[in-house]
């Protein structure tokens with residue numbers, strides 16, 4: 001089990017363990033040696049004392065030896081601990097980065113199937129469990145096993161029959177320990193499930209606290225009830241995992257010490273025949289504290305109950321297949337986009353896009369419209385290769401996205417999402433997300449073009465103002481303009497936009513529209529349009545309906561066809577007039 005855990009931890013860190021970890025463990029072994037040596041000195045002193053009076057020089061030498069061992073033990077511990085900690089944290093830090101990098105390369109569909117609490121749990125809690133083994137447990141385990149082993153060897157050397165008897169029940173004790181591991185492993189799975197559910201409910205509750213207040217009434221409503229149930233389940237599971245193993249721990253302790261009692265009994269039978277009192281006393285003095293230590297190690301071993309499951313989850317996460325990347329990335333000759341019989345489904349058997357084919361010339365503006373759920377966002381996300389198409393192909397400049405590869409594609413395609421995501425950090429950091437090396441002047445120029453410079457200047461620390469969690473300190477329109485500045489700074493030739501001005505006020509919407517027009521200049525633009533008025537001037541309009549390309553053309557052509565687009569247009573115009581009349 002320990003070997004398994006260590007190998008898995010190493011594998012997690014990409015086959016690399018920090019050299020300090022090995023040094024630390026060597027010092028821990030030396031520490032264990034100096035912890036065992038006093039037992040040898042004690043044995044020597046006891047034997048001498050029982051043989052008759054011992055000269056003061058000899059007892060003084062033993063006392064000095066004991067002190068020396070203590071000093072050396074402390075010195076070794078002082079070196080072992082920092083090295084083990086530094087090595088373990090560096091190794092697991094590496095593992096964290098590797099996992100985070102792996103997550104970055106997974107298709108988005110994988111995230112949609114997970115609860116965000118579970119992913120954060122793997123990255124933080126599970127890795128911490130493994131980290132604790134490396135940092136805390138390994139040294140304890142080394143010392144805790146080495147000392148009993150050395151002392152048992154000493155006892156066997158003194159009297160092999162009694163020595164073997166002392167260790168006779170150890171196999172039974174370790175059998176009980178293995179059984180406890182199995183029981184605890186199963187319980188740990190349930191504890192983890194309850195904890196993950198609890199964490200996810202807490203996350204939902206905190207993130208949606210405004211809705212909880214608005215709809216929950218005094219009792220907190222359904223969400224609060226769900227949270228309370230999840231927390232109660234957590235409490236029940238936590239209690240079970242503490243109480244269940246108690247009988248097994250008692251049995252383990254009994255088995256460990258039974259050998260000691262057995263040896264004393266057998267020794268008493270032989271006393272006066274082929275065993276002297278001195279040897280029996282020696283066994284009594286040396287064996288008991290050592291076996292107590294073994295018991296402590298056993299208990300610490302049980303603490304590993306979560307480790308195996310944590311490792312399994314981490315391994316499964318690392319085994320999730322990433323989007324395949326080409327060995328050499330193909331370079332697109334132009335920036336036109338071609339969709340060739342594109343099929344896609346989020347859930348197998350439930351197609352969302354069914355055979356979309358069209359060509360979007362470089363430098364043109366294409367609007368994607370259609371009823372809610374028609375597949376507009378999915379289509380645009382496929383162009384950014386957040387997923388791979390199921391059938392067919394998407395090409396840029398004649399090259400399949402899969403041949404271009406994600407890294408090169410990132411330089412070709414910028415995206416402004418409808419739901420703006422801002423990361424904690426300053427406004428400046430958020431704008432230069434795609435180009436971390438951008439100068440302050442570049443950042444400011446992009447912000448000016450996006451119509452964001454003026455409000456950023458009014459913030460308390462200007463561009464250095466922290467945005468708060470997901471931009472909590474900014475309004476919806478301000479967040480949008482920051483995300484547009486971010487896309488502008490990337491300066492990619494293809495721009496994918498999810499129109500979001502519906503959620504902001506009229507003047508912000510106008511500013512955003514203006515910023516988007518700046519962004520669209522000289523680029524191939526694909527924009528998801530929810531309000532058809534904003535795309536009347538588009539070069540090309542794709543009308544999606546239930547995952548099919550129902551119509552395509554310019555605004556006037558589509559109106560003249562009197563099909564789905566004309567109906568959608570009429571509906572929106574009617575809704576706009578109704579809104580004006582209702583307001584008066």
Ligand SMILES: Nc1ncnc2c1ncn2[C@@H]1O[C@H](COP(=O)(O)OP(=O)(O)OP(=O)(O)O)[C@@H](O)[C@H]1O
Nearest residue numbers: 109112346347352371372373374375376377378379
């Ligand atoms: N991650 C996902 N997992 C499963 N189904 C999904 C996922 N994302 C979208 N869908 C489903 O795919 C279909 C198309 O969704 P999509 O978001 O592409 O439509 P849309 O036209 O952009 O809709 P809207 O205008 O409402 O944003 C919908 O039925 C939606 O429920």
